[in-house]
Amino acid sequence: MPELPEVETVRRGLQPVMEGTRIVKVETRRPDLRFPLPERLVETLTGRHVTAIGRRAKYLMMHLEGGPVLICHLGMSGSFRIEEPDGSSTPGVFHHERSKLAAHDHVVFTVENGSGRPSRIVFNDPRRFGFMLLSDEASLDEHPMLAGLGTEPTGNALGGALISDLFRDRAMPLKAALLDQRLIAGVGNIYACEALWRAKLSPRRAAGSIAAKPGKTSQRAERLAKALREVIAEAIVAGGSSLRDHIRTDGSLGYFQHRFKVYDREGEPCPRYECSGVIARMMQGGRSTFYCPVCQR
DNA sequence: AAGTGAACCTGAAGGC
């Protein structure tokens, strides 16, 4: 489910309910996700105030008073849902299920904002590829899961010049380069496909082939940088993509999936104006790549 | 270095 836009959507959902609140209870309903849950998870979090909910690439960070940071990754199927207090005026679809937990609800946080009406934040992950790790504010950047991450594909940091520098002399296919979190961090299978279509670049092309010669600029690298920034930004505005299940913390759906141009559209005509191509699917590194063989070169 | 395949795990969808 979650690439950068989905994780950012989750962050924005959690922020108003968690920031500034105190965690009054943490319940773990199994000992492990992808990794064993941190041994001291419950005792470290219980009773502490949440100071901020952050994000880096596809990682969520729950910052706690006094220094601890809970690093969360949603894997393929992880999600958080928020259960507002009974009688809250905030709309939520889970009021009636307040006392029930569903299959694959693995970690339950109860937070208290001072009104005397606690909310529950429930982490659900059927496939358990997600994980939670404890770190500390002071050493967060050096945490093994975060230290090697590349540039965020948001804002102005990612430009043609940087793409050129990152991709120069690399023989790996562009698609593989986009999925390499050490180069650009947060792009997954969907947005890699979509960005390459927008940039009219073949997923097969060697990454190094779009790099500018020293001292020059590369139109292809500029196009790819722009396509990445735009598709990520648009997806965040749309609340991410919801494919097989709900994504947003309030139970509503993101709607960017309706704007996919190539992803999961094998056999459909290429949506580009006056392109006669048909969207194709191939496997690269064990993942499906969707692309237009006609206009993506 | 690049490419492939497998592994982790569950569930949905499609074919028969």
Added chain:
DNA sequence: TGCCTTCAGGTTCACT
């Protein structure tokens, strides 16, 4: 109805 295969938004590791 059931049984089987294939595939899925991520990451990592072993091997050619």
